[in-house]
Amino acid sequence: MELSGAEILFKCLEAEEVEYVFGYPGGAVLHIYDALYKQDTVKHILVRHEQGATHAADGYSRATGRPGVCLVTSGPGATNAVTGLATAYTDSIPLVVITGQVAQPMIGTDAFQECDIIGISRPCVKHNFLVDSLENLAMTVKKAFHIATTGRPGPVVIDIPKNLTDPNITIPFDYPADIEMRSYKPAISGTQGDIQRAVDLLVSAKKPMIYAGGGVILGEASTQLTALGRELGYPVTNTLMGLGCYPASDPQFVGMLGMHGTYESNMAMHECDVLLAVGARFDDRVTGQIDTFCPHARVIHIDVDPANIAKNFPVEVPIVGDTKAVLEDMLALLSETNRRADPDAIAHWWDQIKSWQSINSYNYDRNSSLIKPQFVVEKYCELTEGQAFVTSDVGQHQMFAAQFYRFDHPRRWINSGGLGTMGFGLPAAMGVRFAHPDAEIGCVTGEGSIQMCLQELSTCKQYGVAFNILNLNNGYLGMVRQWQEFTYESRYSSSYVDALPDFVGLVEAYGHVGMVIDKPGDVEGALREAIAMKDRLCFLDFRIDTEENVYPMIEQGKGHHEMRLNPRRSEFA
Helix, strand or coil, X not given: CEECHHHHXXXXXXXXXXXEEEECXXXXXXXXXXXXXXXXXXXXXXXXXXXXXXXXXXXXXXXXXXXXXXXXXXXXXXXXXXXXXXXXXXXXXXXXXXXXXXXXXXXXXXXXXXXCHHHHHHHHCCEEEECCCHHXXXXXXXXXXXXXXXXXXXXXXXXXXXXXXXXXXXXXXXCCCCCCCCCCCXXXXXXXXXXXXXXXXXXXXXXXXXXXXXXXXXXCCHHXXXXXXXXXXXXXXXXXXXXXXXXXXXXXXXXXXXXXXXXXXXXXXXXCCEEEEECCCCCHHHHCXXXXXXXXXXXXXXXXXXXXXXXXCCCCEEEECCHHHHHHHHHHHHHHHCCCCCHXXXXXXXXXXXXXXXXXXXXXXXXXXXXXXXXHHHHHHHHCCCCCEEEECCCHHHHHHHHHXXXXXXXXXXXXXXXXXXXXXXXXXXXXXXXXXXXXXXXEXXXXXXXXXXCHHHHHHHHCCCCEEEEEECCECHHHXXXXXXXXXXXXXXXXCCCCCCHHHHHHHCCCEEEEECCHHHHHHHHHHHHHXXXXXXXXXXXXXXXXXXXXXXXXXXXXXXCECCCCHHHCC
16 A cells, blocks of 8 residues: 555554544645545544644643644744643643654755744653654654653653655555564563562551652552551541542542642651652652651652653662552452551551541532632532543633642643643643543633633534633633732732633634622532533632632741641631
8 A cells, every 4th residue: 555644644543543633724734634534443633723733632641541643734834833842841841843844955944934943842841752754754753652651751752744645656655563672661660679578667667648649640550559458457648639549538638738738748858757658759749848858758659751760859769660560469469468558657647637627628608699719619519529521721810720629530620730831721631532522521711711722612612522611710810829928919910801801702703601709609600500501611700809819828038847828727717
């Protein structure tokens, strides 16, 4: 079978079982789009901005575990995709982003819409390829999917010069069945000696903590983590990216940790004597002041990426390997030995944790005459029975969603945790909808974030994509305002947005349903109405308390034991 480069590309995508490609056409990829028109296996979703394409593919990937795929043109098409690449790279999300390039003879001549996307994207992708010949195209696609989805996942760019997709040039097509890359061999299993040391240390603990991150979800290791936590009876805390990897409704779950985590999880981290970190990277939003992070703990760290081990914090037992395989080995060892920690010590530790829990650090004013953002998320969780996929943008609304939606399952919490990308939530929700046509999906956002990719409402209309957008509208860039209140003596420099659109009129212009909710008593009814509206996108514009803050908060330069708590929390019923 002889095929052109563009036809080969789609045969490769078909072989990789790609269901959707999110993209936007342009001159350098017109041969590819013509080949797309002539096939019906791979479905294309025409977005309104290349950033939306990457976030939609990202959302699809986070919700399924399969790689997301994008197709954009050269020059500005490729550069518009860079924010999405960086977002996926920071959170280790597998993407394959295909960019068009000017024809090979034109590279380096400042041709129209030429740009060096290989050079531009190098710091924010796991790998990138400039395809150098038609004969190497299929192998390059095979390598790209292999690299994107193995080891520590991440985005891979395939840059294809236009002359390599010319329909008049054909070659025999043969897609490689497997691949061998001498320079790329991700670790799968940890060494048995290290796993034995880890188990020995765990059963010696008197104040243990299990700290789990997004690597547990990416490694499909939630079942093993839950089994280990319950087998040991130890408290479990998750990072923002790890929410759902251990059931939030489980009594051993002590809440999210870090800058806006619970009082009990952060205090337990500060006081613990043995810390098991699984698929977490000790980022600054978790550790706070590194000099005071877990000062008494001996640390075990499991991560598939050796570069993450001891990068930010020294560890005693490093285990490089796939989180699922390592946890299975630890469970097997525990089963063989029957050794467990001193039950009296563990009971005393739980008594201490329960005393911290009595602080009720997430408490808020439920009798306020103003809509509290916590109440909106809490009620949405209650009405959806914690089963929704929840996407978010970045800011206060993101933290309220993380604190008040109870995630019992992995891959339900879809947010840009590492890069903190505003404008992520709406296109990510689109991607989740294509992955799960019948699921309940809510995008929790703010009036600042939602305006950064608002044009994707048009994409939603074109494809009949329906979900709910919960806009927690306080007129401010809320997290910026909060930091300015705490750190800059309430000098709200450029954090107030003085010319907001009529969101209801705007979404109705795109053909969707809009509602304004400005009284606490109307919140539940509006949410019920929106949830019942299965075939329409519904935008709920909640006019919330403009001065509500996210508590607790570890301020910059502080340790876990120095959290700022809501000074009025004890007054609230």
